[in-house]
Amino acid sequence: ILNVEQSPQSLHVQEGDSTNFTCSFPSSNFYALHWYRWETAKSPEALFVMTLNGDEKKKGRISATLNTKEGYSYLYIKGSQPEDSATYLCAFQGAQKLVFGQGTRLTINP
Amino acid sequence: NAGVTQTPKFQVLKTGQSMTLQCAQDMNHNSMYWYRQDPGMGLRLIYYSASEGTTDKGEVPNGYNVSRLNKREFSLRLESAAPSQTSVYFCASSGYSGATQYFGPGTRLLVL
Numbered sequence: 001i002l003n004v005e006q007s008p009q010s011l012h013v014q015e016g017d018s019t020n021f022t023c024s025f026p027s028s029n030f031y032a033l034h035w036y037r038w039e040t041a042k043s044p045e046a047l048f049v050m051t052l053n054g055d056e057k058k059k060g061r062i063s064a065t066l067n068t069k070e071g072y073s074y075l076y077i078k079g080s081q082p083e084d085s086a087t088y089l090c091a092f093q094g095a096q097k098l099v100f101g102q103g104t105r106l107t108i109n110p
Numbered sequence: 111n112a113g114v115t116q117t118p119k120f121q122v123l124k125t126g127q128s129m130t131l132q133c134a135q136d137m138n139h140n141s142m143y144w145y146r147q148d149p150g151m152g153l154r155l156i157y158y159s160a161s162e163g164t165t166d167k168g169e170v171p172n173g174y175n176v177s178r179l180n181k182r183e184f185s186l187r188l189e190s191a192a193p194s195q196t197s198v199y200f201c202a203s204s205g206y207s208g209a210t211q212y213f214g215p216g217t218r219l220l221v222l
Contacts, residue, residue, distance in 0.1 A: 031208060043200060043213035044153070089152070093208045096160065097143070097168075102152035 002026060004092045006101035013080050014109050020076040021104040023090030027071035032093040035064055035075055038103065039086045047088075080108045112136055114214035116201050122220045123191045131186040131217050133201030141207045142184035143168075144176060146197040147216075153200065159184055160207040191221045 005024045013019045025033060032051045036044040048057040053068040061078045077084055087105045091098040114135045123129055135142065143158040145168075155168030159178040173195060175187045184203075188195055198218050202211040 034210060043215055044211075046210045046212070049210055091211075096207045097141075097155065097158055098208060098211060100153045100155075102150075 002092060002094065002099045004090065004099050004101040006088075006090055006104050008104060009102065010105040010107070012107045012109055013077075015080060015082060017080055018076065018078045019080055019106070020074050021088065021106075023073045023075070023101055025071050025073070025090070025092040025099075025101075026094070027069060029094045030068050030071075030092075031095070033066055033068075033073050034091040034093060034098060035073070036089040036091065037086050038089055044089055075104075077106070080106075082108045082110055084108050114201055114203055114212055116199075116214035116217050118217060119215065120218045120220075122222065123188075124222055125192060127191050128187065128189050129191065129219075130188075131199055131201075131219075132183070133185065133214060134183045135201075135203040135212070136182065137203060137205075137212065138181070139203035139205050139212075140181070141204045141209070142178065143202040143204075143211065144174075144184070144186045145200045145202065146170065147200060148197050156186065156199075158207075188219075191219075193221050195219065196221045 035047040038044040050066040055066040085108045087103040089103045091100045117132045140161045144156040145153040157176040159165045162181045201214040204211045
């Protein structure tokens, strides 16, 4: 069974602070690592897809890095805003379907 | 272009009743998925269909059946609902198995 772990499970951050969290995944049979953002009462939406070791992706204040050799990815949020409050999911793409982690629930305190 | 649509949005069932959750996508995707979301459990895959004509079990298939009716539609059936099946159900689709998934709005199911 593939194990995709995210830490921490939840995080409270003051508005304006920067934060980051981790996704750990198997380093073998790697095709891609996906990040999704999931706001309460909505559906998950894709943020990034990363395929190459050392990949860095950026979307506004959110960025992600990838290390396939050691099996981890970091998601960074710079200058957190209340609208960043959401659950952030990572998903490991092996040979077939995606395997999702349990998510990091981020709450931004005004 | 509606993306992924699900019906119904909300349903209440009594234990033992049956129902079918409907999902359709208009993105010409090959692969479709059903997940359930429970507190503290994230998304758990129930069944998926890598392509039209194929279906496979996911992590938690017991108590469910699926039908890939055509390329657009993928339904999830509960033959005899149980309180443990109270959950939010998400349908998703992707261009191919393993590609970025696009999610529907979810169906909230309560089994009494």
